[in-house]
Amino acid sequence: MSEIPSDLKYIETHQWVRVADDGTATVGITDFAQEQLGDVVYIGVPDLGVTVNGGEEAGVAESVKSASDVFSPVTGEVIAINDALEDEPELVNEDPYGEGWMFRVRLSDAGELDGLMDATSYAEHVAAEE
Numbered sequence: 530m531s532e533i534p535s536d537l538k539y540i541e542t543h544q545w546v547r548v549a550d551d552g553t554a555t556v557g558i559t560d561f562a563q564e565q566l567g568d569v570v571y572i573g574v575p576d577l578g579v580t581v582n583g584g585e586e587a588g589v590a591e592s593v594k595s596a597s598d599v600f601s602p603v604t605g606e607v608i609a610i611n612d613a614l615e616d617e618p619e620l621v622n623e624d625p626y627g628e629g630w631m632f633r634v635r636l637s638d639a640g641e642l643d644g645l646m647d648a649t650s651y652a653e654h655v656a657a658e659e
Contacts, residue, residue, distance in 0.1 A: 531561035538645035546602040557630040566592040569621045572614040575607045605634030
């Protein structure tokens with residue numbers, strides 16, 4: 530079974546979001562997603578300063594066997610990207626909820642979080658896909 534931390538929110542396309550006390554949100558792909566992809570060889574992230582929209586494409590994850598769009602769970606301005614992924618995309622495989630994060634945004638609407646799945650709902654979603 531994939532790891533599903535309880536302190537995160539999730540979307541159906543297998544991205545997670547962690548909201549900090551300062552209203553910023555960190556986004557990445559889930560353990561389940563990286564397992565499905567296999568060995569990640571490239572991560573494309575949005576540019577700094579652009580606005581990403583919740584539920585819309587914001588990047589790409591490419592592996593030796595496929596490519597997958599990465600969707601942003603939330604809307605906001607991109608304030609940081611994980612530069613380490615440029616040289617070490619495998620961090621997504623090794624630590625998807627830590628060092629493998631993809632980008633951070635300043636939330637436009639914290640209320641958006643209410644529409645996302647919690648860990649229990651996401652676990653049920655993953656079980657239905659397996």
